[in-house]
Amino acid sequence: MRRLFSPxxxxxxxxxxxxxxxxxxxGSPVAYQLAAAGVGRIGLSDMDRVDVSNxxxxxxxxxPDIGRPKVESAAAKLRALNPTVTVETHxxxxxxxxxxxxxxxxxxxxxxxxxxxxxxxxxxxxVMTGRPHVHGAVxxxxxxxxxxxPRNGGPCYRCLHPTPPPPGAVPSCAEAGVIGVLPGMMxxxxxxxVLKLLLDRGEGLGGRLLICSTLTMxxxxxxxxRNPECPVCGDHPTITELIDYEAFCGGAGQ
Numbered sequence: 001m002r003r004l005f006s007p008x009x010x011x012x013x014x015x016x017x018x019x020x021x022x023x024x025x026x027g028s029p030v031a032y033q034l035a036a037a038g039v040g041r042i043g044l045s046d047m048d049r050v051d052v053s054n055x056x057x058x059x060x061x062x063x064p065d066i067g068r069p070k071v072e073s074a075a076a077k078l079r080a081l082n083p084t085v086t087v088e089t090h091x092x093x094x095x096x097x098x099x100x101x102x103x104x105x106x107x108x109x110x111x112x113x114x115x116x117x118x119x120x121x122x123x124x125x126x127v128m129t130g131r132p133h134v135h136g137a138v139x140x141x142x143x144x145x146x147x148x149x150p151r152n153g154g155p156c157y158r159c160l161h162p163t164p165p166p167p168g169a170v171p172s173c174a175e176a177g178v179i180g181v182l183p184g185m186m187x188x189x190x191x192x193x194v195l196k197l198l199l200d201r202g203e204g205l206g207g208r209l210l211i212c213s214t215l216t217m218x219x220x221x222x223x224x225x226r227n228p229e230c231p232v233c234g235d236h237p238t239i240t241e242l243i244d245y246e247a248f249c250g251g252a253g254q
Contacts, residue, residue, distance in 0.1 A: 017040065021045045030188075047092055
């Protein structure tokens with residue numbers, strides 16, 4: 001099979017590091033594809049344990065893994081796939097106390113979470129540390145992917161969603177459900193964006209939100225513009241340190 005990466009590019013991947021936040025539906029295909037591509041160091045952050053209800057969409061976890069910490073289950077599969085990859089496990093919740101230090105250890109952050117508090121936390125921490133942030137979300141039959149890259153002066157998550165929805169306005173995946181194939185599709189697209197960032201290849205999704213509706217298999221794009229009044233990435237930021245995101249989101253769901 002013809003090599004798509006030059007030896008120099010493969011070495012570049014081997015020297016790169018990526019933090020995958022969430023080892024569930026989106027995080028499983030993201031981490032798998034990055035390990036298969038030869039990304040040298042992959043961090044997995046998740047504090048949950050594998051449940052039988054996860055298995056229809058969280059493809060790194062198998063029936064014998066039920067009850068096992070997700071980061072341990074996922075790490076075992078990645079190491080078996082590619083023993084040359086260093087897999088670091090962080091079986092803790094990302095909080096305002098640890099986010100900056102954790103994110104600063106990695107080149108790229110991938111947000112694979114389904115709650116707004118963590119999404120805003122990751123966004124703000126990535127802006128403050130200058131780390132590109134690949135974001136994805138799934139809901140029932142629909143998914144979306146984009147890239148927030150503060151290095152290029154691009155928009156951030158707050159430019160797209162200045163404020164979280166009211167508590168209870170958006171049901172979680174557990175409440176509304178998600179077709180199991182969808183996280184695999186969106187997660188693979190997210191992994192592709194990570195590889196493009198690491199290799200500086202092609203045109204990434206910075207400033208563009210890719211939306212997929214699988215019932216009609218339609219793909220659409222929405223432009224995301226940087227808000228000069230954004231409190232985090234704007235011309236005169238007013239949020240310069242991490243805040244209490246649970247209070248900010250008021251317990252909002254997905």
